[in-house]
Amino acid sequence: xxxxxxxxxxxxxxxxxxxxxxxxxxxxxxxxxxxxxxxxxxxxxxxxxxxxxxxxxxxxxxxxxxxxxxxxxxxxxxxxxxxxxxxxxxxxxxxxxxxxxxxxxxxxxxxxxxxxxxxxxxxxxxxxxxxxxxxxxxxxxxxxxxxxxxxxxxxxxxxxxxxxxxxxxxxxxxxxxxxxxxxxxxxxxxxxxxxxxxxxxxxxxxxxxxxxxxxxxxxxxxxxxxxxxxxxxxxxxxxxxxxxxxxxxxxxxxxxxxxxxxxxxxxxxxxxxxxxxxxxxxxxxxxxxxxxxxxxxxxxxxxxxxxxxxxxxxxxxxxxxxxxxxxxxxxxxxxxxxxxxxxxxxxxxxxxxxxxxxxxxxxxxxxxxxxxxxxxxxxxxxxxxxxxxxxxxxxxxxxxxxxxxxxxxxxxxxxxxxxxxxxxxxxxxxxxxxxxxxxxxx
Numbered sequence: 001x002x003x004x005x006x007x008x009x010x011x012x013x014x015x016x017x018x019x020x021x022x023x024x025x026x027x028x029x030x031x032x033x034x035x036x037x038x039x040x041x042x043x044x045x046x047x048x049x050x051x052x053x054x055x056x057x058x059x060x061x062x063x064x065x066x067x068x069x070x071x072x073x074x075x076x077x078x079x080x081x082x083x084x085x086x087x088x089x090x091x092x093x094x095x096x097x098x099x100x101x102x103x104x105x106x107x108x109x110x111x112x113x114x115x116x117x118x119x120x121x122x123x124x125x126x127x128x129x130x131x132x133x134x135x136x137x138x139x140x141x142x143x144x145x146x147x148x149x150x151x152x153x154x155x156x157x158x159x160x161x162x163x164x165x166x167x168x169x170x171x172x173x174x175x176x177x178x179x180x181x182x183x184x185x186x187x188x189x190x191x192x193x194x195x196x197x198x199x200x201x202x203x204x205x206x207x208x209x210x211x212x213x214x215x216x217x218x219x220x221x222x223x224x225x226x227x228x229x230x231x232x233x234x235x236x237x238x239x240x241x242x243x244x245x246x247x248x249x250x251x252x253x254x255x256x257x258x259x260x261x262x263x264x265x266x267x268x269x270x271x272x273x274x275x276x277x278x279x280x281x282x283x284x285x286x287x288x289x290x291x292x293x294x295x296x297x298x299x300x301x302x303x304x305x306x307x308x309x310x311x312x313x314x315x316x317x318x319x320x321x322x323x324x325x326x327x328x329x330x331x332x333x334x335x336x337x338x339x340x341x342x343x344x345x346x347x348x349x350x351x352x353x354x355x356x357x358x359x360x361x362x363x364x365x366x367x368x369x370x371x372x373x374x375x376x377x378x379x380x381x382x383x384x385x386x387x388x389x390x391x392x393x394x395x396x397x398x399x400x401x402x403x404x405x406x407x408x409x410x411x412x413x414x415x416x417x418x419x420x421x422x423x424x425x426x427x428x429x430x431x432x433x434x435x436x437x438x439x440x441x442x
Contacts, residue, residue: 096137101115103144104434105135109132110124116396131148138192155180160180160182160183161199163178187199196209198232203223206219217256220252220254221246223247232282239256240282245270247271253268277292281327288303294319297315301313301348313334323337323389324336327348328394333394337407343382345419347379350421380424384407388410391408402419404428414429
């Protein structure tokens with residue numbers, strides 16, 4: 001595989017090869033013990049490695065963690081993971097932190113794409129990594145967090161997170177594996193920022209320093225979290241982590257910068273919904289959190305500092321499963337996708353742009369109907385194949401009054417729609433990203 005870093009990366013600081021032994025609880029195992037001999041770092045000296053029969057094979061260069069686009073941008077929200085037979089072999093999809101790239105975990109490996117213009121930037125084939133369940137990018141750098149899955153994982157089962165350094169030289173794929181975080185229970189989600197990695201299990205969340213000299217900083221017990229819901233603010237100014245609270249329908253927020261490592265200071269809680277949370281997302285600066293419940297009819301936004309509800313947005317009246325919620329880069333708009341096959345777009349900066357029910361002009365109504373009448377409906381929407389789950393994000397603005405939304409579906413299709421503040425929404429581009437190849441590789 002040719003290095004896609006030539007297009008994506010600028011040099012950054014080196015990653016330490018020393019992997020500290022993590023003293024976790026029952027799910028967390030020491031990282032140095034979990035690495036196979038071929039890729040295990042030497043904790044004491046960092047010099048050399050053991051070959052298959054114990055002989056020294058010489059030192060290896062340290063991996064380079066290049067955050068190639070400058071300041072960190074907001075985290076791409078909510079990956080989508082297949083629970084049934086994957087379409088065209090896609091097991092999960094995930095945007096990077098500034099939504100300029102997306103990664104595709106597949107039965108046949110990993111593929112990395114640039115969003116605008118749409119092109120493949122790199123891939124890891126089945127021979128290199130086997131089938132994949134989850135992939136997380138670190139901005140536009142050479143580091144990937146991989147979780148095995150699918151029918152034929154190569155390195156480990158779903159209870160480990162592998163860190164792949166694509167800048168590291170070596171013919172064998174194991175030469176590019178620089179760290180492995182191993183647990184006794186399945187890993188459901190991974191989130192990364194320039195200085196931390198968050199690993200989500202069903203009832204616990206672990207936070208480690210990353211990528212230099214990784215060590216465990218925090219662990220949080222959670223309510224049963226089968227979807228691995230979690231979001232991490234990538235802003236340099238705010239280190240906010242959000243995940244489902246212990247109370248049904250609640251959110252817990254933790255400021256990792258003000259919480260002392262090794263302590264169990266209580267996160268503050270927002271009572272967001274009456275039923276379990278099904279989707280959650282932070283905006284770029286970490287000042288607003290959006291969430292939806294399992295019912296999927298309402299999206300509620302809260303101020304992360306005051307915990308006050310800012311606005312309530314109505315996706316629809318029929319229950320639905322939300323796949324993704326995402327903010328625009330300046331938090332002026334929000335988009336959401338669901339199993340109804342519709343991507344909804346809401347205005348946040350000027351909520352007068354959102355549609356209202358015709359009953360709002362009638363006047364005073366009963367309390368139950370009043371809640372419905374007062375809801376804000378999407379200013380625009382478009383459809384994708386209903387049987388195909390998708391993630392959505394905002395594209396680059398083409399002009400002051402024209403914005404765009406990108407939808408990436410597990411059936412391999414790419415959709416781009418442009419919309420205006422008055423609610424006009426039209427398709428600008430359509431493609432099949434799985435049919436796009438890197439010309440240098442193929």
